[in-house]
Amino acid sequence: MSRPPLKNSTEFPPKPDFSITILSQTQLLKMVVELTRHIATLFQFSVSDAQKISLAIDEAVTNVIKHSYGNETDRQITIEFFLAAGGMRIRLRYRGLPPDISDEEVNISRMIKNKRKGGLGVKLMKTIMDSVTYKTIDGENCCEMIKWQKVK
Amino acid sequence: MKSFQIRSKMVGGVAVLYLKGHLDAHQVGRFEKELIRVIRDNNFNILINGQELNYITSAGMGIIMGYIDEVREKGGDIKLCSLSDRVHETFDLVGFTEIYDFVPNEQAAIEKFNRIPPKA
Numbered sequence: 001m002s003r004p005p006l007k008n009s010t011e012f013p014p015k016p017d018f019s020i021t022i023l024s025q026t027q028l029l030k031m032v033v034e035l036t037r038h039i040a041t042l043f044q045f046s047v048s049d050a051q052k053i054s055l056a057i058d059e060a061v062t063n064v065i066k067h068s069y070g071n072e073t074d075r076q077i078t079i080e081f082f083l084a085a086g087g088m089r090i091r092l093r094y095r096g097l098p099p100d101i102s103d104e105e106v107n108i109s110r111m112i113k114n115k116r117k118g119g120l121g122v123k124l125m126k127t128i129m130d131s132v133t134y135k136t137i138d139g140e141n142c143c144e145m146i147k148w149q150k151v152k
Numbered sequence: 153m154k155s156f157q158i159r160s161k162m163v164g165g166v167a168v169l170y171l172k173g174h175l176d177a178h179q180v181g182r183f184e185k186e187l188i189r190v191i192r193d194n195n196f197n198i199l200i201n202g203q204e205l206n207y208i209t210s211a212g213m214g215i216i217m218g219y220i221d222e223v224r225e226k227g228g229d230i231k232l233c234s235l236s237d238r239v240h241e242t243f244d245l246v247g248f249t250e251i252y253d254f255v256p257n258e259q260a261a262i263e264k265f266n267r268i269p270p271k272a
Contacts, residue, residue, distance in 0.1 A: 026178035030155060033176075033207075051238060052245075058209050062177040108217070108247050117218035120210035120246050127245045 012089045016080035024065045024075040024094075032079065033058050036090070043083050045149060053088070053147050056128040059121035060092055060143050066118075068096030068141060087130075087148035098136040099143065155179065158186050164262040167195035172204035177211040184215045191219060196228025197265045201258055203234035208242055216252070229253060233261040 018039065022028045033054040040050035061077060069075040075096060082089040106123040125132050131146040156179035157172040167190045175183060190198060200216070202208075220230045231253040235243070243249050255261035 026176070029176050029178055030174055048238075055207075055209065055242065058176060062209065062211065066177070106246075108251055112217055112221050112251070115218050115221055117214040118210075120214055120217070123246055124210050124242075 012082040012084050016091070017083045019078060019080040021076055021078045022061075023073060024069045024071075024077055025073045026062065026065055029058055029061060032061055036079075036081075039081055039083075040088060040147075043088060045088070045147070049147070049150070052128045053090075056125045056132075056145060056147075057090060057092075059125050060090075060145065063099070063121050064092060064094050064096070064141075064143070068094055068099065070097070072096075087146060089144060089146045091145075092141075092143040094141050094143075095139060096141065098141050099134045101134050156182065158182055160186060160190060162195075163199075163258070164266060166197045166199050166262050166265045167193075168199045168201050168258065170201045170204070174207040175205060175212040176207065176209045180211040180215060183212060184218075187215060187219055191223065196223050196226045198223060198228065198230045199255075199258065199261045199265070200230065200232045201234050202232060202236070202239055203258075205239050206236065208239050210246065213243060213246060213248060217248075220252070229265070231255055231261050231264070233258050 020035065022032065036054040036057045037050045040053045041047065045053065057079070061079070064077050065071060076094065078093040080091040080093065082091070101122060106119060111119060122132070125145065129145040130148050133144050135142050155174040158169060160167060160169045162168070169186060169190065171183065187198070216230055223230055233255040234257050235254065240249070240254065243252070243254070255264060
């Protein structure tokens with residue numbers, strides 16, 4: 001992260017300011033959370049927002065490990081951080097099964113009745129982040145999340 | 153030291169699960185195993201004490217969601233108490249605070265359980 005942290009622009013740079021590639025292992029989630037929180041705090045997000053952003057990334061990486069890689073532990077996930085004055089974009093790049101994301105509103109009462117244990121992660125991600133998008137190009141999946149800083 | 157710890161004990165007829173630390177998808181199996189054990193022992197008044205819980209993801213919240221209906225069908229409930237503002241906010245982000253019973257502390261939760269006679 002050699003670039004100065006703040007620019008007078010809300011445009012994100014074409015290349016990530018920081019990236020890390022991890023194996024698809026849930027034991028690494030805590031490290032990813034701590035790293036994300038640290039980067040978000042460095043780039044002037046409040047402690048509260050930094051904690052929420054890191055939770056959203058935890059959920060996104062968990063979904064990749066669980067659903068795209070079927071809990072296989074030897075696959076790769078690249079997490080890229082793009083920083084601008086107004087916010088932060090975080091992109092996950094991974095292979096495996098493409099995401100199956102529904103636009104349907106999560107109905108907690110129905111999920112309780114159906115005794116479901118999963119399905120809350122994407123809701124959390126969408127609630128926390130300002131934008132969450134998924135796409136798949138040439139077998140590579142991409143989950144991109146943006147969080148803008150609150151105007152003071 | 154493990155980043156997540158769980159222990160349980162009976163208090164006033166209520167099975168209290170004490171969660172401590174960082175509960176994510178890596179640790180959630182231990183939480184589910186203990187919750188299943190409590191339910192299989194026919195304890196349906198269950199309190200999750202999160203006084204020392206500093207982080208939870210949807211994996212942990214999903215476990216409660218997966219078993220609360222079974223517990224309620226048997227006349228009990230899963231209540232939560234003593235959560236930090238941060239953990240409470242995580243439950244709030246998915247709308248759980250409107251569906252589950254959050255109580256300020258363990259004593260108040262035990263009293264609340266014992267005010268409601270269990271179904272026969």
